[in-house]
Amino acid sequence: MSEQTQLIPGNSLITETPEEGRALAVKIARLTIKITQPDAEVREKLRPTYANDAAMLIAVGQTVAAEFAIIAQANNYWR
Amino acid sequence: MSEQTQLIPGNSLITETPEEGRALAVKIARLTIKITQPDAEVREKLRPTYANDAAMLIAVGQTVAAEFAIIAQANNYWR
Amino acid sequence: MSEQTQLIPGNSLITETPEEGRALAVKIARLTIKITQPDAEVREKLRPTYANDAAMLIAVGQTVAAEFAIIAQANNYWR
């Protein structure tokens, strides 16, 4: 567990609640962007591009849904 | 359960009926847009863009389907 | 069951046959478009756009496949 995580915060997919699971999905999605474009300045410049573009906002939503599907199953849907 | 939810209304994926599950899928999809673009005014400006564009309407539909797949499985398909 | 459904016809994912399940997938996909763009006139105007555009026809097909995946699993693949 001393492994330094860059991609999965806490090195676990298990969360206590759906809300925390969704927040984890958002973070994991952002960390993938971060390792693909490690330059923080470039990422900052790109942020308004997707936050102000309807098609990209939808695509961000699809990515978060894909990450959340994995986390929800890992947590047995918090049933 | 006192956790303030921003991403999953009611902090649960469980609903009584498929209709309520689908409505939850729509809400969760919208909440992802909301945290990606927190400015309500900008979101209002973008709304006509995707509501009047055939390709974006289809993409919204794909996002809702992805969210609903998770919720339907969480509810064991309301069998 | 007196709940008025807007999103899931019959408020159920269960169908008797694969054909009916596929038809339900098509209807659910259309109902998502309908709540995103509630103006019937606008939807009518957009219809020829996607029915005459190869890329959009493919995207419609992907959406229906995603909805059908959920319904098929709900029905245990009508095995």
Place this chain on the structure above:
Amino acid sequence: MSEQTQLIPGNSLITETPEEGRALAVKIARLTIKITQPDAEVREKLRPTYANDAAMLIAVGQTVAAEFAIIAQANNYWR
């Protein structure tokens, strides 16, 4: 079984072999296009568009993969 099928040939997802399952996936994908654009003449005109466009060929491939995922699971992967 006297139901006239438009969407699922044979009104069944069960096939004897993976090859037949894949062929069924291709047919189901095409039938979705057909009900979205029922005019055969228009479909004929669109065919060269996607058969000669690399991005669309890839998108067709993604659609067939999505349909095949459902059929493969229905057939327990022909194990």
Place this chain on the structure above:
Amino acid sequence: MSEQTQLIPGNSLITETPEEGRALAVKIARLTIKITQPDAEVREKLRPTYANDAAMLIAVGQTVAAEFAIIAQANNYWR
């Protein structure tokens, strides 16, 4: 097994290793392109288009991932 396969090499999703499973996913993805555009000359002309376009390379990657998801599950993940 005397069936001539065009879509699924070997008419089976079962492979000995993950590497072979991934190679099968790539082949199946290519065979879908082949039946959609049967003209080898046209396919040869399109190849540089997607091999030199970042967006298309990513889309090819998504297609292979979708095919591999099916094959990996068929093989119980080679656990």
Place this chain on the structure above:
Amino acid sequence: MSEQTQLIPGNSLITETPEEGRALAVKIARLTIKITQPDAEVREKLRPTYANDAAMLIAVGQTVAAEFAIIAQANNYWR
């Protein structure tokens, strides 16, 4: 196991932790690009294209999510 792997590093989907599983997903996604465009020089030229384009960064994220879904399931979500 002496098989030379080009597509799946280590010829296995099993990892010890979610972090390692995610790193494997990233590597597998890159190896698919590599066999589709084997020329390292061309790949190097394309890298800035997708690392500086918001839409492509999102698409890369979707690809990694798709690969990770397979790996996470293979590892029973490291529960």
